[in-house]
Amino acid sequence: MAQLLIISGYLFLLLLLGIGASRLFRGTSQDYMLASHSIGPFLLLMSIFGTTMTAFALVGSTGESFKEGVGVYGMLASSSGIIHSLCFLLLGVKVWELGKKYEYRTQVQFFRDRLESRWIGVILFPVLVGLVIPYLLIGVMASGTVINKVTAGSIRDGQVVDGTFEEGTFPQFLEQGKKPKSEEPASFMYGSQGGVPKPLASLAICGIVLIYVFLGGMRGTTWANTFQTLVFMVLGIVTFVVIAWQLGGQESFWASLQMASNSIPVEKLTRIHIPPEKFLTYMFVPLSVGMFPHLFQHWLTARSAESFKLPIVAHPLFIAIVWVPCVLIGAWATSDLIAIPPPVAANPNAVLPFLVKQLAGPVLGGLLTAGILAAIMSSLDSQFLCLGTMFTEDVVRPLCGQRSLSDRQQLLVARLFIIGIVVLTYGLSLFEPRRVFTLGVWCFSGFSSLFPLIFAALYWPRLTKAGAYACVLAAAGSWLWLFRASEFAANPNFTVNIPVPITLDGDGYWQLMPVAAMIACSTVAMVCVSVVTKPPSDATVERFFPKNSS
Amino acid sequence: MKPAHGVWALILFLIIAHQDIWFWDDTTLVFGFLPVALAYHACISLAAAFTWYLATRFCWPSDQAPSAQGRDTA
Structure with missing residues (x-):
């Protein structure tokens, strides 16, 4: 019961934060959606990091390490440290400049201008929303599992x-x-x-996040993100120390660490079961941040281009601080120092909450659970807010005309759409669960397959409207085809196998991550169609690629 | 060579260094507790942070002067 009280107290604190932010709310949709471009470097770092690190980072990485071993860190964490910051530098800063100059609030608005296409949103909007839903699903599923396991x-x-x-x-x-x-x-x-039944726990988390997003808008979301990122980083380290000490069972922390790691089975210490080419193509997955709509919106909140410098440099360090402990904990859970019951072993999402419950005691367990929930909710809030913004800006305003809706009406429409999407996601979360990590990789792969579009839009003047349509359709088509082939993520080890005469592991195949095939499809379609169709007008080229720009 | 070219070369080197097939089946525990596959990639993360620091100094894509962008306090 102590855990439940602490978790409830934490959630109440978040509500207070939302109420606090709402008192600073300026009442305009610009403030609600972009915090009036007022976010400086520290808040930008914390909100971007909190948004990109979701249940995937804590619950998913521990569970995946439990299943696949310590190679998980190289597959997604260290590669993200390189690729995410690359995207912030090459895309984030440019997007911010254009967004500030032309008052963009969403990706579709940018693409509409850049591609001279009023209707690009008709195919891009459903694709982006369709990809955000599995991302939301990760958080909704994981929050239910975490609360259930620590109270069970x-x-x-x-x-x-x-x-x-x-x-x-x-x-x-x-x-x-x-x-x-x-x-x-x-x-x-x-x-x-x-414990608290998963459906009830997930419902409570959705409700809390909805309330503070509705009260505080982007400012409340950024504050909550910063607060929650600090909470999950600090409590994550505490979790690591407690679990290491308890599991190792030695007098000193150092000796306990060594005891715990010495007990990891050999197959979890190495990557012998991971084909090197699969490891290589995992590097395409973090490109997804370039097309996350919620991250696009966070970029636009920055006060200046200079605000991006701190997030670019600190992001890889923050990833290491969060992922290294989680991956080690997952590997320790495979040792004979602790018996993982079959229901937990069958659901890798439950490994971290199970260890917290078993090894931390009720009060600390409650606090650590609050830290895990903080990581989950700090992504859910941005995604909720972003969906509302996209619906209002990309669907309602173009349909109704610029002046037909007041600011209050726009906010109402945004909130109703958010509720609709949350209800849909919650409904999906009640079906048979998937591994958070597997679902996350599929969702990120979809966004990655659209990376060529944003990169070309910013750096290739020859990109045409038809080329962009071809890119989106090829990305969506290849994603759907491969997702179906993976039995809708039920097969966590699905790869695209290409027969070749020579391989490093001698199995006769290159086993590539599906994302590599998707990016190849979308890039080829975009380039081929662009070069044979009419180039954009000189005015558009001059607008987005001014001659005096570097 | 311009500093910016050096930074881009460093980023390319990081991407290549990330494919550490030489540690694929190594079971060494660094400091007695950190699997080498994890320790090596944690170092890649540190190296990435340093490289991105250099990138913000020498490869900054914005041509707006800081004075024109307002002050950052938060």
């Missing part, structure tokens, strides 16, 4: 003991769960296990 009981002799709630407290459909890939009937042991 333990399993002894096939029975649930010491849960926060007795069996029968909640309706059966909330308490009972099925064992994955099994025909056994649903049971309490594979359901809520005496």
Whole structure:
């Protein structure tokens, strides 16, 4: 019960933060969506980092390391340190300059001008929203799992003991769960296990985030992001120390660290099961940040181009601070120092909350859980806000005309759309869960496949309207085709296999991440169609590529 | 060679260094607790931060003078 009280207290604190931000709200949609371009370097760093580090970073990385070993860090964390900052430098600063100059609020507005196409939003908007939904799903699913696991009981002799709630407290459909890939009937042991049922926990988190986003807009979201990023970084380190010490069981922290790592099975210490070409093509996944709509919006909140310098430099360091401990914890969980019960082992998303619950004690466990939830909510809030902005700016205003909606009406429409998307995502989260990491990689891959579009729009004057349409359609088509081939993310090890005569591991195939194929498709389509279609007008070229610019 | 070219060369080197097939099956624990695959890539993250610091000094894409952009306080 202590954990539940601490988590509730933390969520209440967030609501207060939203109310505080709402008192500074200037009442305009410009302030609600972009905080009136007032965000300086520190807040920009914290909000960008908090937004990019979601459940994927804490819950997902620990779970994936538990399944695949320490190679997970190289696959996504160190590569992100290189690629994310590259995107902030090459894309973020340019986007900010153009956004400030021409008053853009969304990606579609930028592309509409750059491509001289009123209707680019008709295909880009649904693609972007369609890709944000699995991203939201990651957070909604993980928040439910985390709260459930830390409030659940333990399993002894096939029975649930010491849960926060007795069996029968909640309706059966909330308490009972099925064992994955099994025909056994649903049971309490594979359901809520005496904790807050996942559907209820996810619902509560969606509600809290919605309230503080609605109250505070972009300013409230940025404040909450900064606060939550600090919370999850500090508590993440505390989690690491506590788990290492408890797991190693030695007198000194250092000796405990060594004991825990010495117990990691050999296959989790190496990358022998990861084909080098798969590892290489994982590097394309972090390109996704170039097309995240919520990150685009955060870039536009910056007060100046100079504000980007701190995020560019500190981002790789922050990634290391968060990911190294999580990956080590996941690898330790595979050792014989702790027994992971089958229901937890079957759901890698539950590994981190399980360890926190088992090793941290109720009060610290509650605080650490608040840290994990902070990471999840600091992404959900930006995504919620961004969806509302996109709907208002890219769909409603073009349809209704510039002057037909007042600021209040625009805010109302944005909020109603956000609620609609949250309801849809919440509904999807009730179906069979996927691994957070796998779902995240698919979602990011989709955004990465659109990276050539934003890069060409900023650096290639010859990009044409038809080339952009071809790029979006090729990206969406290849993503859908490959996602279906992976059994809708049910196969976590899905790769695109190309037969070749020579390979490093001698298996006769290059096993590439699907993202490599998607980027190849979208790039080829964009370039080929652009070079054979009518180039953009001189006025547009001069507008976006002025001759005096470097 | 201009400093900016050197920075871009360093970024390319980082991307190549990231493909550390030489540590693929190495089970060494650095300092007795950090798997070498993890330690090496943590160093890549540190090197990336330094490289991006150089990039903000020598490859800055904005041609707007700081004085024209307002002051940053937050």
